[in-house]
Amino acid sequence: MAGTGELVVAAREAGRGLGAFNVIGLEHAEGIVAGAERSGTPVVLQLSENTVAYHGGRLAPIGRACTELADGALVPVAVHLDHATTPELCADAMALGFGSVMFDGSALDYRTNVTVTAAVVAEAHRRGVFVEAELGEIGGKDGVHAPGARTDPAEAARYVAATGVDALAVAIGTSHAMVRKEAVLDLDLLVRLHHAVPVPLVLHGSSGVADRDLQAAVRAGIVKVNVGTQLNQAFTGGCREVLDEQDSVDPRPFLRAGREAVADAVAHVLEVLSEAELTR
Numbered sequence: 001m002a003g004t005g006e007l008v009v010a011a012r013e014a015g016r017g018l019g020a021f022n023v024i025g026l027e028h029a030e031g032i033v034a035g036a037e038r039s040g041t042p043v044v045l046q047l048s049e050n051t052v053a054y055h056g057g058r059l060a061p062i063g064r065a066c067t068e069l070a071d072g073a074l075v076p077v078a079v080h081l082d083h084a085t086t087p088e089l090c091a092d093a094m095a096l097g098f099g100s101v102m103f104d105g106s107a108l109d110y111r112t113n114v115t116v117t118a119a120v121v122a123e124a125h126r127r128g129v130f131v132e133a134e135l136g137e138i139g140g141k142d143g144v145h146a147p148g149a150r151t152d153p154a155e156a157a158r159y160v161a162a163t164g165v166d167a168l169a170v171a172i173g174t175s176h177a178m179v180r181k182e183a184v185l186d187l188d189l190l191v192r193l194h195h196a197v198p199v200p201l202v203l204h205g206s207s208g209v210a211d212r213d214l215q216a217a218v219r220a221g222i223v224k225v226n227v228g229t230q231l232n233q234a235f236t237g238g239c240r241e242v243l244d245e246q247d248s249v250d251p252r253p254f255l256r257a258g259r260e261a262v263a264d265a266v267a268h269v270l271e272v273l274s275e276a277e278l279t280r
Contacts, residue, residue, distance in 0.1 A: 102133065
């Protein structure tokens with residue numbers, strides 16, 4: 001299993017984007033790894049707090065499945081905890097050997113966000129774990145990444161200095177759960193953030209970004225590119241095609257189709273990110 005930090009640093013130095021894809025179930029994780037292997041590109045498997053809740057509040061079973069897949073992959077694969085709102089869940093991920101965690105204190109007031117995030121960073125760095133974070137004046141993760149939300153460069157720089165985080169998610173016009181590629185990115189702001197903030201920048205809500213705009217974001221300073229909804233669209237679409245054609249109660253044919261659709265979607269995104277590097 002690769003370390004998230006080493007993949008992020010390598011991507012930043014090469015001027016390319018690192019694809020980070022959200023896992024819901026085992027088929028998602030297998031599809032993500034298959035797509036990465038097809039493209040010969042490093043990748044990050046991400047498990048969100050929402051996914052942990054879906055699995056009954058237990059991180060370990062799906063988390064261990066992801067670390068096993070990462071260990072056996074033909075390309076470097078890191079495992080990351082995404083949008084954790086409690087230090088306890090971050091600690092659980094560290095204990096499982098995850099290479100990175102994202103502590104999401106964006107719903108907290110600024111001072112509390114800094115205090116709690118800094119504590120998570122201290123523990124993570126003691127264990128050699130990479131930490132991503134975000135800040136926002138609009139409460140909640142959807143608010144921070146709503147189309148109208150923006151990250152202030154000066155505040156972001158102060159936040160990074162105060163917390164010691166290794167990467168920062170920034171709000172530049174994307175939103176979670178977008179099913180159409182209609183996000184309008186504030187690339188001028190992104191350039192200013194890139195110059196103001198010393199750590200790698202992360203783009204959430206990338207499913208709503210057109211391919212050419214995703215490439216522009218990478219060229220303007222984004223390093224880690226988070227994709228979730230696009231995979232869910234692919235997975236459910238693949239399942240529906242088979243379910244519309246079969247009467248069998250065996251779930252394997254439609255789950256296989258969903259997994260293959262995820263692999264195709266991941267390979268496409270990674271190709272887009274590779275082309276961004278070539279044209280940088």
